[in-house]
Amino acid sequence: MILSAITHSYNPVQQSVVDENTLELRIETARDDISRVVLLYGPRYSESEDPSNSKKLKLLYQTAEKDIYSIRLNLNDTRVRYMFYLEDFIGNGYWYNEKGFSIKRPRGHHSGYFQFSIINESDIPAWPEWPKQQVVYQIFPDRFNRSGKENMAKSKWGTLPESNSIYGGNLQGIIDKLDYLENLGITSIYLTPIFKSPSNHKYNIDDYYQIDPNFGNLKVAKKLVAEAHKRNIKIILDAVFNHSGSGFFAFQDLLQNGRNSKYLNWYYPESLPLSLNEINYKTFANNVKQMPRLNMNNQETQDYFLEVAKYWTQELNLDGWRLDVADEVSSDFWYKFRKTLKEIKPDIFIIGEVWYRANKWLEGDQFDSVMNYDLQKDIFSLIIDQAITADVFSKRIQNNFKNYKTEIPNQLLNLLDTHDTPRISWYFKNLKQSEKEKKIKLISTLQFLLPGIPMVYYGTEIGLTGGDDPDCRRTMIWNPQNQNTDLLMHYKKLIKYYKDQLIFQNGKYKEIYSDAVKNILVFALETNENKKIIIANFSEQKQILNLDNLQIKLRKFILNSKPEFNLNSYDIDPKTDEFIIFPNNIVVI
Missing domain, CATH: 3.20.20.80 (Glycosidases)
Known part of the structure; x- marks a missing residue:
């Protein structure tokens, strides 16, 4: 187990308020290093020395270097203390809390539990729903x-x-x-x-x-x-x-009255008097004279x-x-x-x-x-520049997603x-x-x-x-x-x-399968109620996706479902469990 890769901190992504009773917790580990992560948690204010509630975390994202695990807790009392138990694929286990790692479980109120103080009303993000x-x-x-x-x-x-x-x-x-x-x-x-x-x-x-x-x-x-x-x-x-036009009344006053202008602190003059020719003031970008930069720190x-x-x-x-x-x-x-x-x-x-x-x-x-634009660059690298393959693309966008609260993508x-x-x-x-x-x-x-x-x-x-x-x-x-x-x-x-x-407006991204050689990506969009499977061939050749590479339940889902949306030809051979997908094609099931 690579202990140096395991991180959990008091930031608004790894300790994320969802609503008045729900807290989301995340932990990062090295890629493919951990078999399970368990959270032990309970009230901060309790006569019991140690909490006894436990829940297993789910794998949320996978980047090239990291696995990101997540859990949502619905709590009556949002004043909570917790620690993690992590186990690798050969049975080695470690407890992880504020003090670090230990083989033996730390016990007692002051043993180093991570803490979450309380969810206050002002902590709850008010995201508008209609834009999605x-x-x-x-x-x-x-x-x-x-x-x-x-x-x-x-x-x-x-x-x-x-x-x-x-x-x-x-x-x-x-x-x-x-x-x-x-x-x-x-x-x-x-x-x-x-x-x-x-x-x-x-x-x-x-x-x-x-x-x-x-x-x-x-x-x-x-x-x-x-x-x-x-x-x-x-x-x-x-x-x-960020900036006004050079014809804006405040900038014109500063041009005319210099140090005596009451709008002196609205801009960033580097010397006085101001000069449109010398551009002796800060602007948008570099020396764009018609876009003087506003001082938005000024009340x-x-x-x-x-x-x-x-x-x-x-x-x-x-x-x-x-x-x-x-x-x-x-x-x-x-x-x-x-x-x-x-x-x-x-x-x-x-x-x-x-x-x-x-x-x-x-x-x-x-x-x-x-x-x-972050996503735009990754899509361009995959399809326009052909500088990365489908597997790298998937890891990159998950690396982007992991930096945001779960709702943000x-x-x-x-x-x-x-x-x-x-x-x-x-x-x-x-x-x-x-x-x-x-x-x-x-x-x-x-x-x-x-x-x-x-x-x-x-x-x-x-x-x-x-x-x-x-x-x-x-x-x-x-x-x-x-x-x-x-x-x-x-x-x-x-x-x-x-x-x-x-x-497509609420689903969470989950990579299912990727092939760097064939340039195939299979991913899901998931909600609690529904799932869509997207199979994409970004190559210039017809490719065969062997469904044996997928979990049995998912393989049956693909074989028994009729694709809803596709750009190009595809075929399914139930005898060989092969999904044949033509070049530059995306199929939604």
Whole structure:
């Protein structure tokens, strides 16, 4: 038994509050090193020297190096003490508590039990439930659809975008296409910024209280939300609080009045007077002069932007916010942001933009979700770069999941492409059209079947392509003759299947079998009531999965069940217990 690999600590993932009576405990061990883990537990305040309750932990995740075991305790008294008993495959056993490891069971109140003090009401995470039933559609308003006001356009619709192109897409244009989105199966729209800004992307906002005139006005924005809500479509807006535009009133005052400006502490001047030419102030990224970085540690700055968020949440009856550059903004502000908005609308959905593992923001006091670029990178490594095999992919995503509370993976926003990345079609541009379609169908199906909330970037469903920014922000194609209608039908079918199966919104990932040589992965999504088996062939050849490799109960389940969803051909030979699956295929049973 590798004792140095065994860990349990007082962090919010390994000691996780589920509800007012339920505590989840986790422990990590070396991979394939332990045959069983048992928890001994009981009340902290007890006349008995030692607790006598015991329960066996279940294997939750397996990474390349670790096994993660978990147990949920439903307790009348949540003031609990506990220790673990671990046994390896040759019968060696150790007790594990705060003091470390021992062969003989430690006894007595002060022998080193792990402790959990009590579940207070404020400890219980209040996650909104509705987002887990959503399919999100991201819209870059200038490029989605234009309704009237062609005079606002400076570029011809359909031409390739440049960094300063303005095509005249607007909010009324989105309203006009709500029926299209409803027919596609979309249930939430995430809009990149819509407030007044001189750019086409609107991430340098000059007036946080005005809808950009290119997009419309307050009346049209209210109409968009109302019309979307009639179709049971939620609206999520982009919040840009890491930086303002250089035309924002506070920055303009600082430019003009320097040290005498009452907004001096709203920004990060490096010297005075400020100069747009020298860029002697902190900005978004590096020296982006039109995006001066806001000091969100300053109370006055915080108060202003909390009022902005409150105003639009109430004025438009918003369903959610996506927080731009969320990881660079003060957590103190996000604590207040969450508390402020949850008091207005308890089920409002708060999504942070974080491009890496984001557990520190997902403990229940800041965000409800993040844009899951972590998963996107792993999917790309598997299917686009072909740098890893199916077994490595499975271990990587479980390594991601283990860093979050058990509910969190189902709440993350799973994406393939966005306004900041090349389009999925672009990565397969050198393939024949038929092969390109197979790859897009494969990668999108995997996106939908893994735990998380699927997000579709506008136009991906009809084959819109484009490289790095600004090319990934091409105008939407509305002429059916120029759309990839076969791909569109795939997305409609996939979205409908996803929405019809509750397990895809709540199921927990469990790897069943993986083969590095054949590049096959078999995994399950499980709830207490249901299970789906997903068999995926990521290789370019027909592969044979010998069902003898699986447990008897699971083998019978596959042999006796009719697949519900598949991309390509498959066959089952009950005589040889072989499941034959064609290339680039996913089968759901």
